[in-house]
Amino acid sequence: MLKKENILLVDDDIQILELLQRHLTSMHYHTYSAVSVKEALYILKDTAIDLLITDINMPDINGIQLIKYMAEHYPDIPKLVVTGFPSIDDAMSVIKSGATEYITKPFTKSELADAVQKSLECTQHRKSKEKVFPKAQQGYGEMIGTSEAFKEVVEIIERVKDNHATILVQGESGTGKELVARSIHYSGKFARAPFIAVNCGAIPENLLEAELFGYTKGAFTGAFETRNGFFQAANNGTIFLDEIGNASLAVQGKLLRVLQEKEVTKVGSQKSEKLNVRVIAATNSSLTELIEKKLFREDLYYRLTVVSISVPPLRERISDIPMLVSKFLQKYGVEYKDRLVGIAPDALEILERYPWPGNIRELENVIQRAVIMSDGQVTVKHLPEQVKFQIDFPEQALKPLKQVEKEYIEKVLVATGNNKTKAAEILQIDRKTLREKLK
Structure with missing residues (x-):
């Protein structure tokens, strides 16, 4: 009667697979076989495996990469390495990669049994x-870090935090550009003044101008009262314009006037209002590329980059x-x-x-x-x-039909435990034809 443990065998040598299969079956284990790492991963996806036994030296993807992959994707499955090319470097490499046991070919049935037993007893890597x-x-304000790249950003913040210079914060999405803007505002002498954050990409284009600069009653359909915009709310403090590259050219023109004249005009009004606002803009896109495409004003770009801060990616x-x-x-x-x-x-x-x-x-x-x-x-x-660790499988080279047929027959034989009658049934050929092909 078979034991409950399922053992996955991976080796490109059919004879070794058959030997392992024969030994382990006699020990009452249930086995699955694969002649490549790719085939092994297919089995792992759909089968509950209790132990992996793999060779190191295999074509395309070797056993070390399989061990690394399993150590992270299947950390609870013990890994036993069987190889015919023993060396101290190999041994150290497989152990560091997450292997539980390591035995060399040729091995006796009792040596295999001992290694399998020890591996099954070790169900989790010690470090876990x-x-x-x-x-x-450690860090600065709400920002965390001590790296050199982080310190360079902090140094610029220290220089600009106490003045109203216009600042452009650039960096990839998710790097913490708003945290940089908040650190500039709340670490300086204007910390008690308002800080207003606006995501220009989240506001519909036809509403952005009204939201930024305010509007008068009757300026457009739905304007039932006169309202101040984000700029008026940020007076004497800081307005943070995130994703500035998404602003329309019309809004960009209004922003340019705000930066030049220090005043805003509500939508529907002819009267301008003087404001004292520090503008911090941010973008994860290249404004210079948008300028080349005529999607961003070059004069506004130069106004925004009085000080430029590049936030490093993680x-x-x-x-x-x-x-x-x-x-x-x-x-x-x-x-x-x-x-x-x-x-x-x-x-x-x-x-x-x-x-x-x-x-x-x-x-x-x-x-x-x-x-x-x-x-x-x-x-x-x-x-x-x-x-986690990923395996990049090389593109399969085109092969002669005979080679493809040979590899598939070997795969079927491994899957059937070298049962030629069953293999012939799967291949839909008779045993005589199979014997001829095997020659």
Whole structure:
């Protein structure tokens, strides 16, 4: 009678697969076989596997990459490496990659049995049981970081915080451009004055002008009263214009007048109002490219860039990731768990390695979800698939028909445990034809 453990075997050598299959079946284990890493991943998606046994040296994608992939995507499955090319470097490499056991060919049945037993007893990588709790956070205002790229931004903030110079904050989406604007305002001598944030991309184009500069009663359909705009609300303080590149050319013209004359005119009015407002604009797009396409005014661009701040993407602030993780662990640990939440070292290593195309916003979302899914400690299994190790499969080269047929017959034989009668049925040929092809 077969044991409950399912063992996945991965080796491009059909004879080794058959040998492993025969030995493990005699030990009452249930086995699945794959002749490539790609085939193994297909099996893993749909099958509950208790142990992986893989070779190292295989064409296209090797066993080391499979071990790394499984260590992050299937951290609870133990991994046993069987190889015919033993070396100290190989041994160190597979152990660091997440392998549980390592044996070399040729091996005896008893050696295999011992290695399988030890591997099944080790159900989780040791590092995942360790905890790292949030460290003291360092930064500036609400911003967190100590990296050189972060310090360069802070240095510019220190120089502009006490004057009303117009500032353009540039950076990829999710890098914290609004936090930079808030730090400029609230760290300076105008901190008690209003700070008004406006997302120019979230307001319909036909309403943006009225929302920014206000309007008079009857200026347009639905204008039942005279109202001030965001600029009037920000008088003597700071207005933050996020996604300035989305403003229409008409609104850009009005903004230029505000910056030049220090005054605004309500929609439907002929009378201008003097204002004292510091303008901080932000964009994640290239304004110079928009200028070339005649979508952004060049004269407004120069008015906005009296001071320019480039906020670095998170991939250029790798050393700041642990502190940012700590900040979000504390925030969501208290919000969802009412306690401090820790993180496993191997999970933190994955977060430090990932390039974060969505920047800090993406990191915060990942930590928020992980805290919700965890029971007091964030581990590898609580992280989303996209941040973990990925295997890039090379494009399949075109092959002769005979080679494709040979590989498929081998695949069917492995799947059937070398049962030629069953393989012939699947291939819809008779046993004699199969024997001829195998020659």
